[in-house]
Amino acid sequence: MDFILHVPVIGLLLQFIGYLVGVMTTNGSLIITLSTPIALGALCGFMNERSGVVNIGIEGMMLFAAFVGWYVAALVNGGAPTSPGPLGITFPLLVGLLAAIVAGVAVSALHAWLSITVRANQIISGTIINIEALAITGYLNLLISQNPIPSAGNFQSFHVPQGVASVPVLGWLLTTFLGHGPITLTMLVLVIVLQILLFRSRWGLRTRAAGEHPRAAETLGIDVIRLRYRNVLLGGVLAGLAGAWFTLEYIGTFQGGMTNGRGFIALAALIFGRWTPIGAFGAALVFGIADALGQAVSFNPPSGDLGAVLSGVPEQVFSALPYLVTIIVLAGVVGRSIPPAADGQPYEREAKAT
Amino acid sequence: MVVSEAASSPAASKPAALEMRGVTKRFPGVVANDHIDLDVRRGEIHALLGENGAGKTTLMNILYGLVTPDEGEILLGGKPVTIASPADAISQGISMVHQHFMLVPVLTVAENILLGEEPMANPVLMDRKAAHTRIRELGRFFGTEIDPDLRVASLSVGWQQRVEILKALYRNADILVLDEPTAVLTPQETKEIFAVLRRLTAEGTSIIFISHKLYEVLEIADRITVIRRGKVVGSRIPSETDEDDLAELMVGREVELTVDRGESHPADVTLAVAGLTVSDDRGHEVVHGLDFEVRAGEVFGIAGVAGNGQDELVEALAGLRRPAGGTVELSGRTITGASPRRLHNLRVGFVPADRHRYGLVLVFPLTDNSVLTSYYRAPYSRGLVRDADAIGRHAEQVIKDFDVRTPSPLVHASTLSGGNQQKLIVGREFFGDLRLLVLDQPTRGLDVGSIEFIHRQVIAKRDAGTAVLLISAELDEVLELSDRTAVMYRGRLVAVVDGRSATREEVGLLMATGGREGPPPIIAEGAA
Ligand SMILES: Nc1ncnc2c1ncn2[C@@H]1O[C@H](COP(=O)(O)OP(=O)(O)O)[C@@H](O)[C@H]1O
Ligand SMILES: [Mg+2]
Numbered sequence: 001m002d003f004i005l006h007v008p009v010i011g012l013l014l015q016f017i018g019y020l021v022g023v024m025t026t027n028g029s030l031i032i033t034l035s036t037p038i039a040l041g042a043l044c045g046f047m048n049e050r051s052g053v054v055n056i057g058i059e060g061m062m063l064f065a066a067f068v069g070w071y072v073a074a075l076v077n078g079g080a081p082t083s084p085g086p087l088g089i090t091f092p093l094l095v096g097l098l099a100a101i102v103a104g105v106a107v108s109a110l111h112a113w114l115s116i117t118v119r120a121n122q123i124i125s126g127t128i129i130n131i132e133a134l135a136i137t138g139y140l141n142l143l144i145s146q147n148p149i150p151s152a153g154n155f156q157s158f159h160v161p162q163g164v165a166s167v168p169v170l171g172w173l174l175t176t177f178l179g180h181g182p183i184t185l186t187m188l189v190l191v192i193v194l195q196i197l198l199f200r201s202r203w204g205l206r207t208r209a210a211g212e213h214p215r216a217a218e219t220l221g222i223d224v225i226r227l228r229y230r231n232v233l234l235g236g237v238l239a240g241l242a243g244a245w246f247t248l249e250y251i252g253t254f255q256g257g258m259t260n261g262r263g264f265i266a267l268a269a270l271i272f273g274r275w276t277p278i279g280a281f282g283a284a285l286v287f288g289i290a291d292a293l294g295q296a297v298s299f300n301p302p303s304g305d306l307g308a309v310l311s312g313v314p315e316q317v318f319s320a321l322p323y324l325v326t327i328i329v330l331a332g333v334v335g336r337s338i339p340p341a342a343d344g345q346p347y348e349r350e351a352k353a354t
Numbered sequence: 355m356v357v358s359e360a361a362s363s364p365a366a367s368k369p370a371a372l373e374m375r376g377v378t379k380r381f382p383g384v385v386a387n388d389h390i391d392l393d394v395r396r397g398e399i400h401a402l403l404g405e406n407g408a409g410k411t412t413l414m415n416i417l418y419g420l421v422t423p424d425e426g427e428i429l430l431g432g433k434p435v436t437i438a439s440p441a442d443a444i445s446q447g448i449s450m451v452h453q454h455f456m457l458v459p460v461l462t463v464a465e466n467i468l469l470g471e472e473p474m475a476n477p478v479l480m481d482r483k484a485a486h487t488r489i490r491e492l493g494r495f496f497g498t499e500i501d502p503d504l505r506v507a508s509l510s511v512g513w514q515q516r517v518e519i520l521k522a523l524y525r526n527a528d529i530l531v532l533d534e535p536t537a538v539l540t541p542q543e544t545k546e547i548f549a550v551l552r553r554l555t556a557e558g559t560s561i562i563f564i565s566h567k568l569y570e571v572l573e574i575a576d577r578i579t580v581i582r583r584g585k586v587v588g589s590r591i592p593s594e595t596d597e598d599d600l601a602e603l604m605v606g607r608e609v610e611l612t613v614d615r616g617e618s619h620p621a622d623v624t625l626a627v628a629g630l631t632v633s634d635d636r637g638h639e640v641v642h643g644l645d646f647e648v649r650a651g652e653v654f655g656i657a658g659v660a661g662n663g664q665d666e667l668v669e670a671l672a673g674l675r676r677p678a679g680g681t682v683e684l685s686g687r688t689i690t691g692a693s694p695r696r697l698h699n700l701r702v703g704f705v706p707a708d709r710h711r712y713g714l715v716l717v718f719p720l721t722d723n724s725v726l727t728s729y730y731r732a733p734y735s736r737g738l739v740r741d742a743d744a745i746g747r748h749a750e751q752v753i754k755d756f757d758v759r760t761p762s763p764l765v766h767a768s769t770l771s772g773g774n775q776q777k778l779i780v781g782r783e784f785f786g787d788l789r790l791l792v793l794d795q796p797t798r799g800l801d802v803g804s805i806e807f808i809h810r811q812v813i814a815k816r817d818a819g820t821a822v823l824l825i826s827a828e829l830d831e832v833l834e835l836s837d838r839t840a841v842m843y844r845g846r847l848v849a850v851v852d853g854r855s856a857t858r859e860e861v862g863l864l865m866a867t868g869g870r871e872g873p874p875p876i877i878a879e880g881a882a
Contacts, residue, residue, distance in 0.1 A: 220470030
């Protein structure tokens with residue numbers, strides 16, 4: 001404790017802010033990459049919860065999709081090298097991506113059936129998915145690793161041409177936002193498209209109505225059950241993309257439990273972002289920054305007083321940063337961020353009014 | 355059974371727009387609709403009259419596809435139709451304004467109106483401009499335009515009801531069902547809506563108008579069908595009937611429409627409220643410095659449109675919400691922010707508006723419910739042990755004195771009808787010698803028999819020297835019971851009038867405008 005007393009705290013804080021800004025500018029691209037699974041997971045939650053279905057099984061959906069996508073890609077690949085197209089796209093990787101999406105949709109179908117048709121407790125349904133995904137993928141991975149097959153590799157980032165990249169500001173913007181693999185790029189497009197659709201499209205209006213007051217929606221002729229099914233299944237597509245990001249884009253291999261709580265952080269991002277796509281993306285960036293900061297401190301530590309102070313902090317604290325940020329964010333925001341009014345309530349058709 | 359087929363009625367010669375034949379619906383333990391026949395002609399206003407629980411809403415929910423009937427058929431323009439969902443009803447030209455708001459509070463006026471039938475600019479995006487034009491047009495039909503971009507949550511109750519009606523108009527219905535649309539309106543707003551209904555029938559729309567207010571039905575209807583306990587018990591035309599006749603038909607026996615309340619003899623000030631300020635859950639101040647007194651032996655009524663701060667006022671007086679400022683005194687003792695238990699110990703009774711949330715524990719037997727406010731003290735409890743016998747005896751007493759109809763004191767409160775649940779609460783809260791009674795909408799949703807009974811008990815308490823504070827959005831109830839009537843408007847008491855000479859119109863106008871000139875505001879109190 002006492003070394004803090006010797007260093008002026010204000011000076012330290014300024015140094016830290018300077019370091020943070022440095023990390024954010026030099027690692028802008030990494031931050032967006034790291035926030036991709038969180039943003040996609042949050043979009044999955046968004047699709048569910050805006051229509052009135054709580055989904056805490058995003059973590060499990062992502063993990064399952066990550067495994068299926070990786071394994072199917074490897075199987076299709078069969079060890080033979082294929083020459084990649086732009087963004088490192090190969091036939092096996094595309095099939096793997098499709099398989100990951102199908103896996104996400106399949107798990108979502110289970111969640112939809114339990115939550116909407118059976119009207120089971122949605123928290124328990126999500127919990128089951130998380131536990132089962134961890135166990136099943138871990139077990140299958142163990143089986144496979146006894147007889148390993150080579151992975152199909154992964155998607156590559158788009159390279160902004162050197163000439164453009166060296167233009168001040170514009171070059172930075174382009175490399176930060178476009179220097180990514182196809183899944184991250186898709187995420188960026190989806191955030192904008194879903195934001196517009198939520199407030200401008202018929203689908204968005206009906207989704208909001210079903211999540212806020214399903215009975216009112218039904219009295220206007222809207223089939224709430226079908227709408228919720230469709231949204232939860234579409235959410236599965238997004239969870240599938242998020243899973244594929246781990247094994248087909250970020251790294252080209254699978255490890256047990258590799259989603260590492262990103263699905264739960266996605267839920268926090270959804271709440272922090274007030275259940276809107278742009279808000280959730282902004283929140284995902286905050287977690288991406290925490291993640292990137294944790295990495296930067298160990299690979300590229302700051303110099304001077306700040307470096308001295310930080311070197312006294314155990315490394316694990318920095319790895320834990322995204323989770324600490326989650327706790328702080330949730331403690332500060334929960335209660336002020338208002339979920340859709342009918343979120344988590346199963347809908348029954350026959351009128352129960354008196 | 356049909357008294358007059360009224361050849362004189364202008365609608366008589368017109369064809370039937372809707373016929374319901376032999377419609378039957380059974381819920382566990384109750385036949386909500388028992389072979390109901392109903393025919394509605396083109397361009398007429400057909401009133402469905404019946405007590406709470408008679409089966410009016412169920413019948414209309416069947417017509418609207420929300421409830422599946424067990425038996426019976428529906429004919430539109432002479433042809434049998436199947437209506438399996440609201441979507442079917444809408445496509446057949448039926449619209450309905452439901453008894454409880456079917457509005458999505460966080461959506462805008464425009465979004466609420468368009469939902470389900472959105473004008474599209476292209477296959478994906480909505481055409482907001484076309485929508486707004488259409489909504490402004492419809493608004494003009496009402497005589498007042500409404501900003502389509504306002505959030506519904508921010509509207510006053512009266513305007514929310516107008517949006518409900520706009521929703522129905524937007525769909526160009528041939529048959530428009532209105533289920534107790536006036537329950538939340540002031541008399542002036544009711545008149546305005548009646549004018550709109552008349553214009554609609556002139557254009558050929560058929561209207562089914564549901565109410566249990568006799569004078570309204572007599573004013574607006576071309577024909578009246580009366581339902582009692584799920585059966586049609588008669589049919590009338592307004593010119594050949596009156597309130598007493600309709601009341602008897604509706605209840606099945608002669609009823610006194612007003613209790614004989616006699617003279618009151620106000621004594622000392624019991625409740626003195628000074629500068630009371632209360633905030634809502636979001637921290638907005640919604641009760642602004644109220645001052646009033648209630649004397650022993652009088653009923654002080656507070657009328658007002660729902661949502662003008664009454665809920666917060668009641669909670670502050672009942673110990674459920676801490677006032678932000680001001681003082682409350684009971685017989686000279688300060689009780690500002692006192693807990694419910696302390697209030698009960700000071701002999702204050704409280705009947706909450708929401709009997710399921712605050713009044714009863716539905717899964718407890720009547721015995722335990724009868725001592726919810728006193729279970730911890732003798733004779734119901736000795737030390738740590740409750741005395742089941744004493745509690746049982748108390749429950750029997752309440753059940754007997756307050757006419758609670760139940761097979762046994764040991765059944766769960768949830769098995770009783772609303773009226774009997776309420777009589778149980780009243781029995782518990784009115785028990786013994788009280789200093790003050792706080793009554794929040796004490797007869798909401800009850801049948802005429804229960805209302806009559808509770809009203810008589812209130813007068814009896816008053817005559818025994820209790821100070822009674824009655825808060826109700828039901829204007830007729832306030833006028834009927836109060837010795838002095840105050841009007842609450844936007845968190846203030848804007849006027850106190852004599853309870854006996856005040857007219858419905860006079861108080862209604864105060865409720866709508868707060869006594870100020872100009873049209874009543876659209877935005878509700880406390881809404882941003
Ligand atoms: N969904 C339901 N389940 C069980 N009972 C119901 C249901 N809806 C209505 N009821 C019962 O049917 C009867 C008629 O109710 P309702 O049609 O709402 O009457 P009204 O509209 O005339 O007040 C009441 O006894 C009510 O408790
Ligand atoms: Mg009803």
